[in-house]
Amino acid sequence: MKPVVVMADMVTPYGRGTEACWQGLLGGKSAISRVNRFKTGAFHSDVAGIINGLRYHEGASLVMQMMEMLFEGVVIPEDAKLLLATTKGEIDLLEQSMLEQRGDSADAVVSRLISKVAGLAGTKGGGLVISAACTSSAAAAAQAAAMVRTGHADCVLVVACDSITEFIFSGFSSLMALDKQPARPFDRNRAGLNVGEAAAYALIMSDERAVREDRPVLGIMEGWGLSNDANHMTGPSRESEGLILAVSKALTSAGIGPDNVGFISAHGTGTIFNDQMEMRAFRTVFQHRERPVYSIKGGIGHTMGAAGLVEMIIALCALRERKAPSTVNLKDPDDDARGWVSDHQQPVREQTLALVTNAGFSGVNTALVLA
Amino acid sequence: MTISVRGIGWLTQEGCGCIRSELRHEYETGEGAHTLTKKNIFSHPFKNFGRLDMMSKMTAYGVSLALQDGGIEYSPLRKQDIGIVGTNAEGSLQSDIVYFRDYLAGGRTLSRGNLFIYTLPSSPLGEAAIHFGLLGPVAYVAKENHALTAVLDMAEEMILADEAPAMIAGTAEAEEAIFFVLARDQGGNQPVLCDLEEARAQVETSPDLSGLIQKFLRMAERKG
Numbered sequence: 001m002k003p004v005v006v007m008a009d010m011v012t013p014y015g016r017g018t019e020a021c022w023q024g025l026l027g028g029k030s031a032i033s034r035v036n037r038f039k040t041g042a043f044h045s046d047v048a049g050i051i052n053g054l055r056y057h058e059g060a061s062l063v064m065q066m067m068e069m070l071f072e073g074v075v076i077p078e079d080a081k082l083l084l085a086t087t088k089g090e091i092d093l094l095e096q097s098m099l100e101q102r103g104d105s106a107d108a109v110v111s112r113l114i115s116k117v118a119g120l121a122g123t124k125g126g127g128l129v130i131s132a133a134c135t136s137s138a139a140a141a142a143q144a145a146a147m148v149r150t151g152h153a154d155c156v157l158v159v160a161c162d163s164i165t166e167f168i169f170s171g172f173s174s175l176m177a178l179d180k181q182p183a184r185p186f187d188r189n190r191a192g193l194n195v196g197e198a199a200a201y202a203l204i205m206s207d208e209r210a211v212r213e214d215r216p217v218l219g220i221m222e223g224w225g226l227s228n229d230a231n232h233m234t235g236p237s238r239e240s241e242g243l244i245l246a247v248s249k250a251l252t253s254a255g256i257g258p259d260n261v262g263f264i265s266a267h268g269t270g271t272i273f274n275d276q277m278e279m280r281a282f283r284t285v286f287q288h289r290e291r292p293v294y295s296i297k298g299g300i301g302h303t304m305g306a307a308g309l310v311e312m313i314i315a316l317c318a319l320r321e322r323k324a325p326s327t328v329n330l331k332d333p334d335d336d337a338r339g340w341v342s343d344h345q346q347p348v349r350e351q352t353l354a355l356v357t358n359a360g361f362s363g364v365n366t367a368l369v370l371a
Numbered sequence: 372m373t374i375s376v377r378g379i380g381w382l383t384q385e386g387c388g389c390i391r392s393e394l395r396h397e398y399e400t401g402e403g404a405h406t407l408t409k410k411n412i413f414s415h416p417f418k419n420f421g422r423l424d425m426m427s428k429m430t431a432y433g434v435s436l437a438l439q440d441g442g443i444e445y446s447p448l449r450k451q452d453i454g455i456v457g458t459n460a461e462g463s464l465q466s467d468i469v470y471f472r473d474y475l476a477g478g479r480t481l482s483r484g485n486l487f488i489y490t491l492p493s494s495p496l497g498e499a500a501i502h503f504g505l506l507g508p509v510a511y512v513a514k515e516n517h518a519l520t521a522v523l524d525m526a527e528e529m530i531l532a533d534e535a536p537a538m539i540a541g542t543a544e545a546e547e548a549i550f551f552v553l554a555r556d557q558g559g560n561q562p563v564l565c566d567l568e569e570a571r572a573q574v575e576t577s578p579d580l581s582g583l584i585q586k587f588l589r590m591a592e593r594k595g
Contacts, residue, residue: 042479042480042481088490088491091467094464094467094468094471095471098471099475105467105468110492111460111462111513111514111515114513114515115515128512128513128514128521129513129514130510130511130512130525131491131493131511131512132508132509132511133491133497136510139508139510142534143528143529146528146529150528150531152528166479167470167471167474170479170482170487171470171482171484171487171490173482174481174483174484174487175484175487225534226454226507226529226534227507227508228454228500228505228506228507228508229506230450230504230506231501233488233494233497233501234484234488245452245506249534252533253533361488361493361494361497362491362494362496362497362498362500362501363497363500363501364497364510
């Protein structure tokens with residue numbers, strides 16, 4: 001059975017809805033803004049991809065506020081299995097507990113989020129958290145697709161979320177990973193990433209059930225591959241062998257060759273080493289044959305555990321309209337990315353597929369092939 | 372396709388060991404997981420083992436014993452396409468508290484990257500993947516209950532979907548851990564303990580880890 005995406009949506013720094021994010025990216029305008037949620041004076045940056053209107057340390061956690069926006073008026077089949085992808089979930093509850101002695105720090109344990117999200121989404125089919133650093137939601141989407149392909153499920157709801165809090169911002173700052181300016185993926189002058197926050201969902205079904213229920217198909221999950229560099233906790237491999245392995249597995253899983261890939265939605269964080277590692281992998285797999293590559297992180301920042309699913313949904317928009325969005329904030333492509341990335345939209349060849357790549361701490365890599 | 376259990380490594384408050392190979396070490400007074408570095412659990416030096424958080428150490432011990440039980444040798448120079456999925460009750464909660472307490476003690480200006488990296492629930496699995504040279508999928512899985520079964524299910528799904536030919540799956544807490552080596556049953560002379568269905572049934576009917584280990588030890592004894 002083929003796994004197909006029949007519903008999807010997101011809340012990002014561009015606002016509520018996939019279309020807001022897609023149009024923002026097509027317009028080339030960044031949604032990165034100054035952080036007012038907590039003091040940033042001691043950190044290496046004061047900008048991030050923030051969703052306006054969320055209340056910090058007041059009432060529900062940031063991710064639950066995003067979830068309320070995301071699922072408002074949405075009807076999900078109640079038998080859907082829930083896969084929830086996040087890196088830090090409701091970490092703001094731990095902050096509240098330690099800063100204000102309000103609540104219990106254990107409220108931030110990620111598994112406690114499952115029943116809350118299931119309650120909002122209306123699912124009763126059981127749930128799991130999948131956490132694989134910044135590949136969390138791409139790994140969850142791959143798992144959902146595997147469950148459908150093997151016949152173990154015919155309807156899986158993948159939900160992804162992560163938020164910006166003082167805990168997370170201070171951590172990335174301590175790793176010297178933050179750019180003071182809006183991130184510039186694949187640019188010669190890139191200087192790091194911006195963290196971002198987002199929530200997204202995708203309902204993945206068997207093609208058989210989608211036909212039976214007369215659901216519109218937004219895209220097909222043709223293949224996927226997951227790997228690990230087995231090299232370093234915070235830095236990507238200098239040889240790119242982990243991402244090459246993930247992409248090779250995804251192409252094999254999809255039953256296609258490199259020439260069938262029309263464009264690549266890259267992880268593209270804006271750090272020197274990540275972007276270099278990805279371009280090395282793309283040049284190896286595609287044997288230097290150029291095709292459009294873009295990153296959306298100059299637009300919304302690095303949304304951590306939510307990044308993979310947000311990027312997968314945006315890639316489905318790019319497939320639908322046969323155009324790859326520009327890489328927001330790109331001015332002067334680095335030598336290894338020249339001819340692949342662009343500061344303007346690029347047409348996508350007909351009959352070709354999308355490749356979505358992600359990577360994260362401890363050397364995890366994912367690659368998804370979409371049609 | 373049948374998926375079989377090639378080996379199991381375990382640690383409890385009383386000791387540690389392997390199931391199939393019947394290797395067993397009971398702690399003497401003063402011994403515990405904190406003294407295991409002296410027991411040659413790893414067949415290669417573990418770089419910077421001292422800086423790992425407790426959950427990462429327990430994961431590393433459990434994985435090492437499971438690989439040993441499964442007859443899988445590892446080397447930093449020869450990476451293998453094996454994945455690892457794991458779970459525990461609280462994710463990275465204790466490491467989160469340690470990181471944030473340290474940050475608060477520093478006046479909310481300085482924080483430590485070496486503490487922050489353990490605030491991901493998947494970090495202990497990542498540390499194990501790096502040391503043992505595991506190139507397959509790495510993911511932390513959590514569920515409100517029966518999480519060990521969920522981890523075995525996920526590992527099975529990954530093998531069936533050809534994401535890796537073999538997977539390590541298990542759970543690690545501060546004082547106990549168990550990890551399984553799962554692989555496609557290729558027949559022939561591959562030593563196996565049982566098939567995954569049989570292992571899952573044992574997991575589902577065991578109230579605690581010590582009881583589960585006893586069941587597997589008896590199974591290994593029966594199968595000779």
